[in-house]
Amino acid sequence: MIFHVSTSRIDAHGSLARCKSAEVFLDTDLAGRSDAFNPAELLLAALSACIIKGVERVTPILKFELRGVEVRIEGIRQDAPPKMESITYEIIVDSDERERRLELLHDNVRKYGTVFNTIAPGTQLSGTLRRKNLA
Incomplete structure (x- = not known):
């Protein structure tokens, strides 16, 4: 099995991971954020x-x-x-x-x-x- 995920930086506060037809917002802010998984x-x-x-x-x-x-x-x-x-x-x-x-x-x-x-x-x-x- 092979899995594919693509993640893009939105801005200095977050990124978006995509796989199949799903999207997950990610906490990539250096200060952290409470509305996404780091x-x-x-x-x-x-x-x-x-x-x-x-x-x-x-x-x-x-x-x-x-x-x-x-x-x-x-x-x-x-x-x-x-x-x-x-x-x-x-x-x-x-x-x-x-x-x-x-x-x-x-x-x-x-x-x-x-x-x-x-x-x-x-x-x-x-x-x-x-x-x-x-x-």
């Missing part, structure tokens, strides 16, 4: 999307019953050299499946995620998968 946040968003896509991919194969999924991610940036030092995630699954099946889902997400497996070798990447608490 590059580090975009990386974390890509990882969270990869995790959810992995869940979507394997749930039919495992015949895993799922009502919803949420991913929370935190990245810690190192200054010198600049990089993501560590990333932790929490996958929250709304499901009545047994604990062993939750572990199996987590194993599959870690094993088959493209972005997950790209980030993991160069960053301390760890996380958990848990059942959503009933309100």
Whole structure:
């Protein structure tokens, strides 16, 4: 598979990334801005999307019953050299499946995620998968 993304600078405050028929406004302002993802946040968003896509991919194969999924991610940036030092995630699954099946889902997400497996070798990447608490 080959992926194509084109990003253009709009001005000193932002840029626009395009892929297929989608557009994402990016925070490329040196001062930062609150209405767009900066590059580090975009990386974390890509990882969270990869995790959810992995869940979507394997749930039919495992015949895993799922009502919803949420991913929370935190990245810690190192200054010198600049990089993501560590990333932790929490996958929250709304499901009545047994604990062993939750572990199996987590194993599959870690094993088959493209972005997950790209980030993991160069960053301390760890996380958990848990059942959503009933309100």
